[in-house]
Amino acid sequence: MDHTVIAVDTAKKVFQLHWVDHSTGSIERLQLKRTRMLEWFTLREPSLVVMEACGGAHEWARALAQLGHEVRLISPRKVRPFVQRNKTDAADAQAIWTACQQPGMRFVPVKTQAQQVVLSLHRIRAQLMKSRIMQTNELRGILYEFGLVLPEGHRALLKAMPDALVDAAQRLPAILMESLNEQMRRIAQLSQDIDQIEHRLAQQLRESPNCQSVAQIPGIGLLTATAVVASMGSPDAFKDAREFSAWIGLVPRQSGTGGRVRQMGISKRGDAYLRTLLMHAARSVVLRSHEASTWPWLQTLLKRRPYNVVVAAVANKLARTIWAVLAKGQAWNAQAWQGAH
Known part of the structure; x- marks a missing residue:
């Protein structure tokens, strides 16, 4: 294993590399297009590649590991103190290279694709939960303006909602009631989507001995x-x-x-x-x-x-x-x- 440490500052289109040549001691810097990233590392001797644990880092880590490189991910918070003067791609890559070699530095474990899939389901569910809370709060606030007080909590609200809508239909014009009914359908759809994600997570639980x-x-x-x-x-x-x-x-x-x-x-x-x-x-x-x-x-x-x-x-x-x-x-x-x- 070549102990050359190659720091990579990832981006959407251009990647910045930083390493030190052992034979000459010179500092090397290189910019690579995304499409040439794997090609360049394929021709490179196995090295220690270090990247920030940001978007897409785990996918790149798995791809580089398949090429025989050792990959470590480092938290961006650990890198920030080593950025000197102006923040540029070259400065970020140099900071990554410096930070990874500090004594006692801790690295982020590289996740498998299956682990990322499970975490993605959790993120989608959390976003849907936030959207449902926003929708129910909006509905509760509108009805409160017309003297209809609904209980807090999603389940309590859904339980009290049918009677509240019947009461509202007798007091409010049809133009508003149509919108309120549409709001209820949106909330019901969000609840259905959340249930579907929880069903997929339950399947993952049944298939994983560690989760069980x-x-x-x-x-x-x-x-x-x-x-x-x-x-x-x-x-x-x-x-x-x-x-x-x-x-x-x-x-x-x-x-x-x-x-x-x-x-x-x-x-x-x-x-x-x-x-x-x-x-x-x-x-x-x-x-x-x-x-x-x-x-x-x-x-x-x-x-x-x-x-x-x-x-x-x-x-x-x-x-x-x-x-x-x-x-x-x-x-x-x-x-x-x-x-x-």
Whole structure:
């Protein structure tokens, strides 16, 4: 393996490359059209290729790996401090080359196409959910202007909507009622589209042993199981459970000087969508534990700490448990949670 490090700044049409020639020590820069990218690397000896983990990076990483190159993806946040003076493609490529060789640098795991497909379904569903919330809020606001108050929440709104539309039809002109009915049809179509995506995710859950193993953990359902397995990539990318939890942003943020370090709130780094799912899962676990009086350690924790702090702690524990289940290939152990601290 040639240890030449080639940094690539990707774009839509022109790619900028930066590397150092070992034989001469000279700095090399090269611009390549998108169509010539694979052709150039095909003729190149196997090297270490580094790119920012941005749009299209995982697809390029898989293509270059098939050509025999070792590919690493680095977070753009890690690259930004090394951009000198003006920001150009050449400066970005040089910054990538410099950042990737820093001691202790962490890289983004390259995802498979199947993992990207699952995450794409999650993104589409999240966008549809946002659109449905906008549509229902608009409908609720319009009816409120005419004295009709609808309950909050999508399910409660749909349950109360038929009676509200009957009442509105007696008070409002037909020109507005036609538009309100069209709005209801749009909401129903969005709900149908969301159900279709969840059906496809459920199929992925049935076909993936890893997703099924994760789904056995308390609080972990369809969305969280499929999202966490696809986002993690391989558990081997993390040295332990705490590193995985820190990658999601569920560990305390630290601030210190003069030898004194303070523990603060969770860092909230990493994937916000995945962190949100784990926080919702943790709330479900805490609520279920409070009602059923299970897991004495959790009951004790609720007595000593505020509710939201307990939820964050349980989310952290869920993330660590997920990594342990996937890394060790063992099923979730219910007895281990009974005596957890």
